[in-house]
Amino acid sequence: MKKNLIVILGGGESGVGAALLAKKMGLNIFVSDSGIILQRNKRILIENRIPFEEKGHTNSLIFKAKKVIKSPGISRNNSLIKKINLFGIPIISELEFGKTYLNNSYIISITGSNGKTTTTSIVYKILKKAGLHVGIAGNIGRSFSKEVLKKKDIYVLEISSFQLDDCLKFRSNISVLLNIQRDHLNRYNNIEDYTYSKFKIAIHKNKEDILIYNHDDPIIRKGLKKYQIGSNNCIPFSINEELYIGAYIKYNNIFIRHKGHQEICFLNIEKIPLKGDHNIYNILASVLISEILNINKKFIKQTLLYFPILEHRMEKVLNINGVEFINDSKATNVNAVFYALKSLSSPIIWIAGGKDKGNDYREIFYLVKKKVKAIIFLGKKNKKFINCFQNIISIIRETENIKKAVRMAYILSIPGDNILFSPSGSSFDLFKDYKERGMKFKKEVRKLFYEKNRYFF
Known part of the structure; x- marks a missing residue:
């Protein structure tokens, strides 16, 4: 193998996406998977002349890598990952790798224990209806690196805690924290470790970036006091309180209030097909993002009034x-x-x-x-x-x-x-x-x- 080898661990959606981007950029890459790579992914790797292995790892090759791009499905406690760390080889996420090759694209990242897919889909459909050149990727089932090759103006990303674990500097123009509940505690030591992982979406930010968060979530409110948030623009949403700034529900209507401005009424929630408090939270976050991006209200309404129930979610x-x-x-x-x-x-x-x-x-x-x-x-x-x-x-x-x-x-x-x-x-x-x-x-x-x-x- 040539020098400056980049090893991609995992031959799934994120791994193959990273391999395609790396190939396009002329990098020396090798894909390694401990299991069986799906036939469609193998076909992509073969067609693009990307070397790979499956059903096991060649450790001697991996330990010579300049950098490792890790699938989010591989735990940090994996024995191979621990050995890679001992060798001092940098491990990065596919998200961070993909962002390296973006120039001026605007990034919207959405995380939470629940509601990520729904919120990401709503925002994407609103922006697409508004005629923007927008892409959707991340935990929703599309590799961000693969989407980077399409050079969109805006990317809406669903991001899991597993993806955030391997992000060292990844930042978004707008980040959303929907909720933090007890989850994945078979992989994290405790709820504090899981919370920190989620808050990485808010920590790596510039002052002009925006954080949108669920004001009703006690774990998020506690985290805002505990962790140093890079942004000066933290905007809440709530279904329980009328807020001084942010999005909230009053008289069954969605309202947004900017600092020092009168409230703006958007839509009656009873007209929206998505039902339940969990979906109202998702809708409030989506409306806030759209309002920040100055999207015409008619596109927001059209999307929400005809948004379909997502498969496998109620x-x-x-x-x-x-x-x-x-x-x-x-x-x-x-x-x-x-x-x-x-x-x-x-x-x-x-x-x-x-x-x-x-x-x-x-x-x-x-x-x-x-x-x-x-x-x-x-x-x-x-x-x-x-x-x-x-x-x-x-x-x-x-x-x-x-x-x-x-x-x-x-x-x-x-x-x-x-x-x-x-x-x-x-x-x-x-x-x-x-x-x-x-x-x-x-x-x-x-x-x-x-x-x-x-x-x-």
């Missing part, structure tokens, strides 16, 4: 004989389940489970007692779940089979019930990701629908 699948099936597979932590349960009024049969991430389920006990009539745990290790809820709910079932979970739920239901698939854990015990999990749930619901209604076809 997605109504089918109503079978009066029983509503809802796919909320993207709910991988307790806070997401909290808002899902809160948004439903009819009795709920809750399908939960998955790989636990250090969740504290006590915060949803009240809602479960009040609204849930039965729980079905879908996963390989259900003991913690059962121990948490056995004194709260009398009807608890468990299975490792999603077909059985759907049918159990239907047997336990009566017309008027909701069957809510809102796992609260990650999908990796039984599925590749939350998308596969959600798709299989919907598939089994449709099968059930055709069985129950076959005589009508």
Whole structure:
């Protein structure tokens, strides 16, 4: 291998994107993955003559690298990562690598335990409707480095804590902190470490940059006092208080108030199809960003009034004989389940489970007692779940089979019930990701629908 080698660890979306950008810039690169690289990604690497390996790492080659670009899915506690650190080889994120090759593009970064995808999608659609040359990337499933090759004027990025972990200097013109809840505590030592990771989106900023944050979130308010924020422009949003500056709800309307100015009324929230407090937070953050960028109000309204429900997020699948099936597979932590349960009024049969991430389920006990009539745990290790809820709910079932979970739920239901698939854990015990999990749930619901209604076809 030539000198000045850059090793890209991980042959997924972010790794392949980084490899394509590096190739375009004439850099000497090598992609290494401990698992099997997807066929479509291998094809891209081969077509672009990018050397790679899979099913293991050649350590002797990696330890000669000038720099390592790490997939966010690889933990900092990984043994190979620890060895790379011992060799003093710099490790950077794909986000930071991509930004190196941007000139004057405007960056909007959005993070939070929940709501990242929805908020990122809303902002992107508003800016696109306004006719701006905008790209969308990050944790939403598109490599930022790959999008950098398209040279957009503005980028809207969904950013996870795992991506932020490897960011040393990454900064955005506008950063958004939606919320911080107990999450990923199987990877972080404690909530403080997780909070610091999220706050890296706010720490690396210039004075003229803007931070938008959730005023109602106690962990964020505490973090604002604890960490040194680079920006002089910190703008809050709230659904509980009328703010002196920022975005808030009053008389069911969205209002924004700038410093020293009268409040501006945007839209009645009851007209917006996205429902629930969690979505109101996402909408407030999106409206604030749009207002800062001087986007015409008509484009904001048009986007919000016709914004579709995102797949796998409180997605109504089918109503079978009066029983509503809802796919909320993207709910991988307790806070997401909290808002899902809160948004439903009819009795709920809750399908939960998955790989636990250090969740504290006590915060949803009240809602479960009040609204849930039965729980079905879908996963390989259900003991913690059962121990948490056995004194709260009398009807608890468990299975490792999603077909059985759907049918159990239907047997336990009566017309008027909701069957809510809102796992609260990650999908990796039984599925590749939350998308596969959600798709299989919907598939089994449709099968059930055709069985129950076959005589009508």
